[in-house]
Structures are given as C-alpha cells and as structure tokens.
Amino acid sequence: MIDYGKMLSKTVCEIKPSGIRKFFDILSEMDDVISLTVGQPDFITPWHIRESAIESLEKGKTYYTSNAGMTDLRTEITNYLKRRFNLEYSPKDEVVVTVGGSEAIDIAMRTILEPGDEVILPIPSFVCYEPIAEMIGAKVVHIETKLENKFKITPEELRAAITPKTKMLILPFPNNPTGAILTREELEALAEILRGTNICVLSDEIYAELTYGKRHVSIAELDGMRERTVIASGFSKAYAMTGWRLGYICAPRELAIQMLKVHQFAIMCAPTMSQFAAIEALKNGDDDVEMMRAEYNRRRVFILEGLRKIGIECFEPEGAFYIYPNIAPFGLSSEEFCERLLYEQKCAIVPGTAFGENGDGFARISYAYSVKHLAEALTKIEAFVKSLKK
C-alpha cells in the first residue's frame, strides 16, 4: 500500500486549510444567495484593453517574451509609477512582470526569506503571505491591527515586533479586508524605524488605485526607503483584469535580478497576450480607472451609511473595495454571525477570522457589486440584526 504521508512534503501538508472552508462549502451549495463575498471587480476589462490582446492573437504574437516581461511593458510600468506615485525604477533591471500580484508576492518572499527568518505581518490581511512563509520555513510575527487605530500599524507596534531575526515587513495597504490605508506621515513614522536596518519592506500595493479622497503613497517614495522596498502590484483591481493574471514587482536592481531567477525557473514569463493588454491599459486606461474608482466610491458610501443606519458600527474604509463592520456587539462569534445570516436570510459575508485570528467580531463585506445588489443585501442584514435584538 502506498503511504502518501511518506510521499508528501510535511511542510505542505502542515499548511492549514482556510478556517472558513466550511462556510464557503455551505455557501456553494445554496441557491439564490445574495453574496457579498467576491473579492474581485464586477466590471469587465475595458474593451480597448481586451481588443489589444485580441489583436496580438490575430497577429500571431503567441511566443514567450523575455523572462522579465516585454520591454515596452516594463517601460510603461515605470512611466506609470512615476506619473501616478512619483516612483522611479529602471525598466531595464528593476521590474519583473509576474503572473498576478500573487506571484509577485511569492517571488519576493522566496528571494528574501530563509528558514528561521522572521517576517512581520499585520493582520487581518489577505491570506497568502502566511502559507508562503511557512513553505519557506520562515516564522511569521503578527501585528494585530486594531479598530481604535483604524487598522493601521503603529510605530510602537512595529518596534515591538522587530527582533534580530526580522528579515521582512509585509505592508499590505490599502488593506484587504479592512480598507485601511497608511498616509505619508504614518509611513514616515514607520520608515524612521526601518532606515539603517537590513529589513526588507514588501509593500503589497495591488489596491493602490482604489483609494478614496487621498492618493495612495508608497513607502518607496520616502527618503531612504526605495533601497529597502519591494513593491508588489498588478492589474487585477485597478483595471478589472483579474483573469488575465498579470502583476509585477519593482525593486532595487540587486533584489530584482535575484527575483528574476526565481521567476525565470518557476514561470518562464507572464502570458504574452496579457502583457499586450497591460500595455494598452497603462497607456490609455487612466479614464477607466477613474470611472471605476468613482463607482466604487459611490458604493462605499452607500454601504457604509446603510450599515450605520441599521445600527452596525463601521470603520470608514479609505481604500480597496471592502468594508469591515464590527459585529461584536451582537454577541455572536464572526462565524456564527455569518453562518446564521446565510441560513436565515440567504445573505453571505465573510467572517473576519478568515483574515487573521484577531478577525473575530468582524466580517468582511465586498462592495464590488451593483447598488441594487447592495441594497438588497442591506435589507437582509437589517432583518437579521433586528431578529438578534429581539
């Protein structure tokens, strides 16, 4: 008899499956659910962007590109970062085009971290960082962000988390699931602690285009920070291009050329047709981004005010397309709250515990849905919380 336990990597087997797997299993088997769980835009990729990919196929451009991605695309990425966020990178050797922001995170972590290293991760956060660290054998040190700090990390918390073994700080802002952002001043206070160390900042800026009111500031823009920062970003959220799987890292040459090796042997290169689409997005997509941002903003205010009106306390999100209401006052655990909302009202939102242990008492609502859909969901949530109060 074959013993798969002996065949498989222990490290991989020990990666915990998502704690809310059960919740998603129930959700997938129910019909007519008003769901607010999807973490991707509801817009279709703008037509001119799709068209440029189609044209590349028609012209038979179906080859591999260079490992780092097409020169034109890398140039457009650096132009864009300069134009939008005042960042300067060399397209020649400081950009690697990746298969989504996910690969960008993966190659950055695998290039920097070794077994035994510590990586500081603010939670709640997107779910991929921790398993990648585990596969490397690095130790994750959490900073639990708090509602009273608007889910930002404070300089005190950062200082307390750093040890001689700290190799990396992950900075996932604008944040999924909380919608928190970090301002220039807040980043400056963190930068002050990091300057003069060898700690690498992995700044996950996938939601950089989706901030409301203030433009996103990258920590790499601050004095002395570019040299210790890796930016991971991509096209999925800004241009509604999730299925194209296209992202990039930007980093100082010394780091980027090592990341390129990991990318080269794992992936070869990002999909060529997606790269053509991305060039068009960067060249002519500013108006599309603006339109989508304005629409998300309308929905953000709608869901925020709507939840407050029915008596649910909400931190006002300033970025991404999620809202992270405080459901603790209803006296149920996050999972109980979400399961009962699903069973009793057929409305689905994600328990906060999916994004970190300190997520209990919260839930994530995605507002990447039409106002009509959101309004329907709000009615259901209102009926549910009313029934709890009785």
Added chain:
Amino acid sequence: MEKILKLLEDDATLTCEQIALMLQKEVGEIKDAIKKYEKDGVILGYKTLIDWDKTDREYVSAIIEVKVLPQRDRGFDKIAEKIYNYPEVQSLYLMSSGGFDLALIIEGKTMREVAYFVAQKLAPIESVTATATHFVLRKYKDKGVIYGSCEVDERGNLLI
C-alpha cells in the same frame, strides 16, 4: 446636485433614500432637488429599456431620413413639430448632413405599419421633399445597454 442626474441617468429605479446614502445628503434634499429638476424640465421622464425580441410582442423600428424645405421665419421648427407630434415617432433630430435635414426613429408593430406612416403621414406633409426609410434588423445596443445579454455573476468565489 448634478451628481443626482448622473445617478438617475444610469439607473432611474434608485430611490431617494438610496441616492441620499450615496451622496451623504438628507433624503428631503434629494426629493426637493429631483422635484426641481422635474419642474424645470431638466428631468423629462423615466423609461425602461425592454428587449422586445425576448417577448411575443411584434415590434419593428426604422430610422427615416427626411429632406424638407425650411419655412420662412420658422426654419425647421414648425415642420419638426408637425412630425414629432405623431405618437409613432420615438425620436427626432435636426441633422447637419448635406443629404437630408431631419432624422427620425419610428417604432411600430409591423413593417407595413411603418410603411403606412411614411406613405400616408410623413411624405404628404407639405415641405417634405424626400424620405429614405432604413429598417432596423437588430438592436445591439441602446442607451449604453447591450441587448441580448443577461446579468450573470460568473466571478469565481475564491477567498481573496
């Protein structure tokens, strides 16, 4: 308050309460603003986009180019008025084309009905010198909405 117009242009079914939430205003303010827009003729009406091809109702539409002789003092307005008063006429535009002057969109149950309108009502109007009727074979998109599609959320529900 012009934001109200943009919102209603995209979705006339939005309630004052919903608009108030989105614009962070009082419901009363929104109601008053809409009333004023209606009174001032900025908002002229609310309609629904219907794909009649998906129903049993017979339906045809046509775009008709009309060449006319403008009248002294009144220009094209008088003749335009005469044409747009027919209920069959859905839209009427004065055009800058050299080939014709007015373009109208007409809807009817059958091609015969449309042809009857052109022959019996439009062409006999004094100062209409020529017409050219183009029947619509298929409506792909109208008012920014693509016809024939339906809303299905096919997004993968991954934990992102």
